[in-house]
Amino acid sequence: MRIREEPDFDEAAVTSARRFPSPRQSMTWREFANDFSWHAFFTIAIPPIATVYGALTTTANRTTIGFATAYGVLCGFGITAGYHRLWSHRSYNASRPLEYILALLASANIRHPIREWCYAHRIHHRYTDTDLDPYNARRGLWWSHIGWAFWHSSVRQGVPVNMSDLDKNPVVIWQERWYLPLVIFMGYVVPILAVGLTWGDWRGGVFYACFLRLTLSTQFTSAVNSLAHYLGETTYDDKHTPRDHWITAILTNGEGYHNFHHQYPMDYRNAIKWHQWDPTKWLIFACEKVGLASHLKRFPENEIQKSMLAMQLKKARVLSDRLQWPPDSNELPVVTWESFREQAQTRPLVLIAGFIHDVSAFLDEHPGGRRHLENNIGRDATSFFFGGVYDHSNAAHNLLSMMRVGVLHGGMEVKTEAEVMRSLVDGAIPPSKRL
Ligand SMILES: [Zn+2]
Numbered sequence: 001m002r003i004r005e006e007p008d009f010d011e012a013a014v015t016s017a018r019r020f021p022s023p024r025q026s027m028t029w030r031e032f033a034n035d036f037s038w039h040a041f042f043t044i045a046i047p048p049i050a051t052v053y054g055a056l057t058t059t060a061n062r063t064t065i066g067f068a069t070a071y072g073v074l075c076g077f078g079i080t081a082g083y084h085r086l087w088s089h090r091s092y093n094a095s096r097p098l099e100y101i102l103a104l105l106a107s108a109n110i111r112h113p114i115r116e117w118c119y120a121h122r123i124h125h126r127y128t129d130t131d132l133d134p135y136n137a138r139r140g141l142w143w144s145h146i147g148w149a150f151w152h153s154s155v156r157q158g159v160p161v162n163m164s165d166l167d168k169n170p171v172v173i174w175q176e177r178w179y180l181p182l183v184i185f186m187g188y189v190v191p192i193l194a195v196g197l198t199w200g201d202w203r204g205g206v207f208y209a210c211f212l213r214l215t216l217s218t219q220f221t222s223a224v225n226s227l228a229h230y231l232g233e234t235t236y237d238d239k240h241t242p243r244d245h246w247i248t249a250i251l252t253n254g255e256g257y258h259n260f261h262h263q264y265p266m267d268y269r270n271a272i273k274w275h276q277w278d279p280t281k282w283l284i285f286a287c288e289k290v291g292l293a294s295h296l297k298r299f300p301e302n303e304i305q306k307s308m309l310a311m312q313l314k315k316a317r318v319l320s321d322r323l324q325w326p327p328d329s330n331e332l333p334v335v336t337w338e339s340f341r342e343q344a345q346t347r348p349l350v351l352i353a354g355f356i357h358d359v360s361a362f363l364d365e366h367p368g369g370r371r372h373l374e375n376n377i378g379r380d381a382t383s384f385f386f387g388g389v390y391d392h393s394n395a396a397h398n399l400l401s402m403m404r405v406g407v408l409h410g411g412m413e414v415k416t417e418a419e420v421m422r423s424l425v426d427g428a429i430p431p432s433k434r435l
């Protein structure tokens with residue numbers, strides 16, 4: 001039987017999308033005008049300029065700044081819990097009222113209609129760090145942060161991502177249909193009226209509750225595409241650029257554990273540890289408790305732990321490769337007992353666990369004193385070393401192994417292996433062993 005082909009994959013569409021001219025290539029004025037995003041100009045470039053003008057001409061009222069902060073955080077959930085975790089990734093099911101609330105809140109950030117945003121984001125996940133990724137982090141911090149948004153061609157049309165769920169979602173259709181009135185109402189009218197009607201700070205309403213809030217919301221939202229692909233740890237996989245960092249998490253209502261998110265995009269959480277900052281996760285969880293959300297998806301903990309372990313082993317291997325390790329028994333000369341005894345006449349050689357060690361540089365350093373070592377020169381000190389006199393630590397095992405200069409023919413290396421096995425049974429890392 002023939003294996004079914006991937007239903008929404010269209011190689012020709014990908015190929016043509018890859019050929020689409022990049023905004024960085026030279027272009028005519030007409031092409032420039034067609035490609036330039038006036039939406040980005042008005043929502044990304046103008047608010048900071050207006051904010052600077054407002055800061056120079058309008059006194060900042062504390063209550064207004066407090067309102068702007070609270071409104072900004074609240075509306076940020078529209079992007080994180082709505083645009084991102086609900087509509088882009090279907091990481092939970094939202095009741096209809098919650099969908100409308102999230103669509104309204106998200107509109108206050110003026111970040112394009114739901115469908116458009118999610119289309120770009122699904123491409124970002126499917127083609128992370130490639131030419132098809134609209135905010136390809138490998139093109140630099142500036143490009144992934146803001147640069148891409150100024151060019152229509154950053155989001156290649158025709159890239160095969162499945163949008164059928166959003167195409168039939170009435171809230172998505174409603175928000176796209178009324179996008180302009182909604183962004184004006186939620187982005188400007190509500191905050192200006194709230195501040196102006198309650199404590200009469202109309203100018204503060206315009207410059208701080210609108211323009212300053214929009215400036216920060218754009219910068220913080222964009223940090224997920226830039227900073228979260230640049231700063232932090234690759235906790236689960238280092239194949240691509242996404243990273244985990246608490247700073248990005250604080251700026252973005254919890255979207256900063258981006259390495260986790262790219263590994264498990266359908267998990268409603270970004271942070272999985274109790275102390276990590278992820279208020280979006282807490283909000284979705286609370287919505288489930290009051291019946292507004294359901295079917296919260298969690299990736300199996302066992303599989304998450306496997307990814308973490310793989311990365312931890314990889315990092316441990318890098319460290320292991322940087323360290324100096326004792327010579328392998330195959331690299332050392334094999335000498336007879338007689339030869340060992342003879343050579344010990346001229347240099348301080350001690351036999352322990354089948355290996356011959358030159359302890360000349362250690363005689364005066366030995367914590368147990370020089371005498372114990374000298375008494376064992378030319379002798380088998382295995383039983384003394386392994387507890388006969390003193391049961392040496394792992395550190396002592398490691399240090400001793402670096403003094404190996406030979407192997408005794410028919411010696412007692414078997415005992416070393418037994419020691420290794422004992423360590424493994426104890427769950428400890430065997431001393432003097434490369435990973
Ligand atoms: Zn990303």
Ligand SMILES: [Zn+2]
Pocket residue numbers: 084088089121125261265
């Ligand atoms: Zn995502």
